[in-house]
Amino acid sequence: MDTTTYDVVVIGAGPVGENVADRVVQGGLSAAIVERELVGGECSYWACMPTKALLRSGAALRAAREVPGAREAVTGDLDVAAVLRRRDSFASHWQDDGQASWLEQVGVPLYRGHGRIGSARVVEVTGADGATTTLTARHAVVVATGSAALVPDIDGLRAAAPWTSRETVAASEVPGRLAIIGGGVVASEMATAFTDLGSSVTVLARDGVLHLAEPFVGERVTESLREKGVSVRVGTEAGSVKRAHDGTVAITLTTGEQVEADELLVAIGRTPNTQDIGLGTVGLTPGAWLAVDDTMRVVGEGGVPIGDGWLYAAGDVNRRVLLTHQGKYQARAVGDVIVARAKGEAVDDGRWGRHAATADERAVPQVVFTDPEIASVGLTSAAAEAAGLRIRVVDYDLAATAGSALHAEGYRGHARMVVDEDRTVIVGFTLAGPDVADMLHAATIAVVGEVPLDRLWHAVPAFPTVSEVWLRLLETYGR
Ligand SMILES: Cc1cc2nc3c(=O)[nH]c(=O)nc-3n(C[C@H](O)[C@H](O)[C@H](O)COP(=O)(O)OP(=O)(O)OC[C@H]3O[C@@H](n4cnc5c(N)ncnc54)[C@H](O)[C@@H]3O)c2cc1C
Numbered sequence: 001m002d003t004t005t006y007d008v009v010v011i012g013a014g015p016v017g018e019n020v021a022d023r024v025v026q027g028g029l030s031a032a033i034v035e036r037e038l039v040g041g042e043c044s045y046w047a048c049m050p051t052k053a054l055l056r057s058g059a060a061l062r063a064a065r066e067v068p069g070a071r072e073a074v075t076g077d078l079d080v081a082a083v084l085r086r087r088d089s090f091a092s093h094w095q096d097d098g099q100a101s102w103l104e105q106v107g108v109p110l111y112r113g114h115g116r117i118g119s120a121r122v123v124e125v126t127g128a129d130g131a132t133t134t135l136t137a138r139h140a141v142v143v144a145t146g147s148a149a150l151v152p153d154i155d156g157l158r159a160a161a162p163w164t165s166r167e168t169v170a171a172s173e174v175p176g177r178l179a180i181i182g183g184g185v186v187a188s189e190m191a192t193a194f195t196d197l198g199s200s201v202t203v204l205a206r207d208g209v210l211h212l213a214e215p216f217v218g219e220r221v222t223e224s225l226r227e228k229g230v231s232v233r234v235g236t237e238a239g240s241v242k243r244a245h246d247g248t249v250a251i252t253l254t255t256g257e258q259v260e261a262d263e264l265l266v267a268i269g270r271t272p273n274t275q276d277i278g279l280g281t282v283g284l285t286p287g288a289w290l291a292v293d294d295t296m297r298v299v300g301e302g303g304v305p306i307g308d309g310w311l312y313a314a315g316d317v318n319r320r321v322l323l324t325h326q327g328k329y330q331a332r333a334v335g336d337v338i339v340a341r342a343k344g345e346a347v348d349d350g351r352w353g354r355h356a357a358t359a360d361e362r363a364v365p366q367v368v369f370t371d372p373e374i375a376s377v378g379l380t381s382a383a384a385e386a387a388g389l390r391i392r393v394v395d396y397d398l399a400a401t402a403g404s405a406l407h408a409e410g411y412r413g414h415a416r417m418v419v420d421e422d423r424t425v426i427v428g429f430t431l432a433g434p435d436v437a438d439m440l441h442a443a444t445i446a447v448v449g450e451v452p453l454d455r456l457w458h459a460v461p462a463f464p465t466v467s468e469v470w471l472r473l474l475e476t477y478g479r
């Protein structure tokens with residue numbers, strides 16, 4: 001048995017683990033990383049990148065069809081094989097050499113195998129050959145093991161071999177009929193992608209489509225999916241599932257109705273990858289999400305850090321925000337705080353401090369790549385009210401901007417800004433419309449910077465762009 005010591009040991013080389021290790025090394029400490037599957041994690045091979053590659057061709061074709069002049073040049077439909085090839089290339093053909101060599105370049109040794117906490121500051125790595133390597137951390141162990149698709153206990157579901165996001169994103173063929181359980185982000189994006197690719201899609205959205213967003217979001221995405229021929233069944237729940245010998249999947253709803261499909265995607269949320277990482281050795285429950293303090297130290301009962309604070313958790317596994325960019329933001333804070341503590345430097349963990357992931361609470365940006373695109377940051381009006389803020393909601397029709405008319409014929413879109421009336425700052429912003437994704441960062445800056453509306457009047461949007469909606473929202477609010 002081989003034993004090696006580093007300042008920091010990171011379990012999981014997804015986008016978050018990679019960034020923690022890099023940050024630690026940039027801070028002058030040594031770090032090793034453990035990965036049981038592919039360096040790059042879910043995001044690179046089965047999530048962010050390949051899903052967006054699947055969606056982009058359909059969006060580009062729609063965009064061309066909405067502009068006279070370009071429309072006439074479009075003579076056919078999507079080339080499905082070419083879309084899948086592009087997806088394969090964005091998933092690096094499920095090979096991680098590129099990301100593994102990046103680790104080498106930044107000076108982070110990679111241990112391939114399954115990592116488990118053996119005791120305080122000790123990680124046991126079991127390789128594919130069954131051999132175990134023991135890694136000891138002088139300062140910290142960081143759990144960045146991410147999450148996996150949650151498969152509910154529906155009668156017959158597991159036996160029917162449903163697709164999770166992984167099989168869907170990596171599909172080599174487009175099913176004729178695709179049923180989806182769930183109405184969240186994965187369900188909405190995959191319903192859009194597979195409809196574009198030619199599947200006949202049914203969405204079983206128990207709680208509605210994107211129901212946690214501003215209400216106009218779910219309405220517009222549902223309307224657009226239905227216009228494309230998707231059967232969106234809101235308020236319906238699967239009671240049982242059975243796959244016949246010919247491969248057909250029959251989903252019996254709790255109402256007794258039946259939906260048939262060739263494949264069934266289950267997209268009802270995530271479960272943490274903590275079942276088998278040795279949590280029992282530190283008094284935590286295997287399979288649980290890891291609760292953390294403001295500097296991402298894992299805490300047990302009563303919010304007290306484990307041991308002397310040597311165990312950290314970042315990314316999906318701590319359940320704060322299940323998004324790559326936000327996990328990487330946590331990774332930067334975690335890497336820096338571990339270095340600061342190791343060197344005996346001051347820890348800056350106050351609100352908006354260098355070592356705290358404050359934006360996780362009130363300023364999370366997200367883009368959902370549906371048609372229309374949804375871009376949001378901060379609190380929805382409902383969440384702001386629930387948080388006890390005195391708010392004013394300001395709405396504007398994106399189609400009423402000069403830029404939108406130029407952008408596409410029949411442009412449909414909407415913007416909402418949620419203003420905290422006591423401080424006259426924006427606490428939430430949501431956009432729905434074609435190509436709104438890249439307009440989001442302006443809103444994120446306004447929310448994080450807590451820029452007073454009076455000052456925003458001096459941020460003049462260029463004419464004629466869709467971003468002129470900023471001026472229109474201020475005018476609607478009044479000066
Ligand atoms: C279909 C889909 C689409 C998405 N699209 C987006 C998007 O467009 N934008 C966005 O921001 N987010 C998106 N997300 C979310 C994003 O994928 C996650 O938030 C992100 O991958 C989390 O990163 P992570 O490093 O915490 O975990 P992961 O990416 O899950 O990486 C964890 C790594 O740890 C490894 N691991 C686990 N256990 C062990 C162990 N015991 N030993 C060794 N290694 C281990 C895993 O193999 C994995 O490589 C999407 C998610 C899904 C499912």
Ligand SMILES: NC(=O)c1ccc[n+]([C@@H]2O[C@H](COP(=O)([O-])OP(=O)(O)OC[C@H]3O[C@@H](n4cnc5c(N)ncnc54)[C@H](O)[C@@H]3O)[C@@H](O)[C@H]2O)c1
Pocket residue numbers: 152181182183184185186187189205206207208210211237238267268269270322323366367368369
């Ligand atoms: N573009 C992006 O940013 C992007 C894209 C895809 C995924 N993601 C991330 O991946 C995570 C997982 O996505 P997701 O769509 O699986 O989860 P989600 O939490 O977004 O949505 C889950 C949906 O399933 C429904 N649901 C829950 N339990 C159910 C049940 N038993 N039966 C029927 N419906 C049920 C919920 O009402 C909800 O609509 C998200 O948290 C998201 O942050 C992000």
